[in-house]
Amino acid sequence: MHNGPARPRRTIDFPGLRIPPARYALPNPSQSLHLGEDTPDRLDEHFAGRLPLAALTAAEVEFLRDHFLQQLDVVRERSIAYFERHAPRRYATAAPDDRATTWAEHVTSAPHDAPSLLLLGPTGTGKTHFAYGALRAVAESGAQVTWKSFTSPDLFAHLRPVHGRDDEQALRDVAAVDLLVIDDLGAAKLSEWTEEVTFRIVNYRYEHCLPGIFTSNVPPKELASTVGGRVASRLTEMCQRITLKGDDLRKGARP
Template sequence: MGEPVSTDHDTEPVRAGDILAAAGFRPGAEPAQVEPKPFEPEPFDRIAFRTDQAAATLAARIPPMFADATPDHPQVAAWVRRFLANRHDFPSLVLVGPTGTGKTWLCWGAVRAVVEGVAARGEGLRWEATTHPALNAALRPSADNAHVGTLERLMHADLVFLDDLGAGKQTEWTGDGLLRLVDYRWSHRLPMIYSANAVGQPLINAVGDRINSRLGDAVKVALLGDDRRWRRRSA
């Protein structure tokens, strides 16, 4: 350090120390203290977070057959708009009609529209979806008591979609569980979306008059027509 550096030009010798000094380095000097910058987290975008969360949940839970479902029925779309305006103290939705008339499609479309609409406001929504036969299976007693957690989760969710009401074969146990679910949500004005093939006495025969009575103040949409599944197969 400090020795002349030879060059091929007729100029003053350049010293390494001069180069280091010009760069601000002083041999033996204490290193400069750099004040750390305070950590500034990026602003949290609640709407983006809820929107991404909703999209991931819907993609994972909606069956592929209904991945593109939309509430493309005037009465169902109106129910969705009312829900998004005030989801508290809100009536349930019942879609009735023969097999294959599009009830499940519209129900999943309503679920999607509600979940996406709530997320667009930066809010979360706890929702559950099952079929009546699957509910019966989930409510049967198990060694790990999973049936207790299933019923609690369905009772307290913000929205529940129960497909094919009346299609499940009832036992005394599963019938009691279904009544507890429907009665709790009706009593607490927690909305449900139902699909059913029949109303009136056929539905009473399937699920009992107590459950049928608690559907009395729901918004009802009747769908008519032939089985769309068969029409698609024959096209």
């Protein structure tokens, strides 16, 4: 089969321009004409990967940066609005601590290289707060990272077979999202079906190197018997483990 000539790949040197990776629209050539007659061609060469950023003039680099920063502002506003619409009210103002901020930076700059997080600790130590703080940090970066967040019982309710729905697609939509939070792993009653669903989601993310946050108040030694050995094994490899300690913060709250 003949596919015709391959379309040139458009590349953007995100680190060089000091902007987070996103699906930006390229500038319209006419907008850069004031920089020089051959600027549109040079930018084209750059996006085709044949002319590095370092070979562009300072004015051309500045032009590109301005162009993408304008879009970044729009994307960032959209991401924050999405976060505020979808985060539960209690956690909508959760501020990320240094660990959550560092992790969010890793996720936005190199999503396939960032580890997932496994937040462990007894009830009320701030695991869900941490997870939403990290999601806020990702949203505020302006990077186009789509996310979904479920407690594990809600996840199973969401994925229960529904007559007339493409259940495989529903599972794929969860498994393949850029960033997935599964809160309270091990909180739902275990059955063959829940174990299978958890395995398929975790395994998909493991295989495709997709970042996520998993939380549980199950002690590490009991994780395998709670979520299944195959899930626990993958979580161990793909996650950076953070254990939150201390008292139940809810006990200090007003009566």
